[in-house]
Amino acid sequence: MKARVTVTLKTGVLDPQGKAIEGGLAALGFAGVDSVRQGKVFDVELNAQDAGAARASLEDMCEKLLANTVIENYAIEIL
Amino acid sequence: MKARVTVTLKTGVLDPQGKAIEGGLAALGFAGVDSVRQGKVFDVELNAQDAGAARASLEDMCEKLLANTVIENYAIEIL
Incomplete structure (x- = not known):
């Protein structure tokens, strides 16, 4: 299963x-650029039973490693 | 106009x-993770006449600064 x-x-x-x-x-x-904010994207391939299980696992990964939830938001998209 | x-x-x-x-x-x-690839995301706010002009301007920005097109792909999404 692929996720971003x-x-x-x-x-x-x-x-x-x-x-x-x-x-x-x-x-x-380049004129007219009001603001730029940079973030990160992770393309993850993982084995999971279904999309729900993949999302739960990815949320856990975000909380523990992928994002610093004090200063960062994360969004999970199952592809 | 906002774009990612x-x-x-x-x-x-x-x-x-x-x-x-x-x-x-x-x-x-975390078992079952087959691969992870990291990329970058840029949230850009810009003034443009319409979505087409914004996209053209962003493509130019990607070619010149945001991406290294030798090793990187870019995707533009007007929000």
Whole structure:
């Protein structure tokens, strides 16, 4: 089973990497970019009985390793 | 206009970071994880006349800064 986990910074958490990309885009002449925020994506292949079991397992993985839930949100998508 | 750009490694390109996460998950007791590949996601807010113009501008940004098209694919989603 394939799944995609997207981890993004929570609103209000500073994102210096995103700011640097904003600066880079402005320097390259891209006008009209209001904000850039960077996150992570994990493409996971896993064995699970069904989509529900896969989602439960992935939630556990996010809580324990993939995301820092103090500052990050995660979204799980079963493909 | 809000858009999400997802940058992932092309098939066949080694992903040591993904491998490390796989190892970490196995060490935490998650059985049945076949593979993990890590990518990046950019949440961009930009001013554009319409979705088409936004997409064209984002493609240009990907080619020039956001993705290394030698080893990475990108996908643009207008939200």
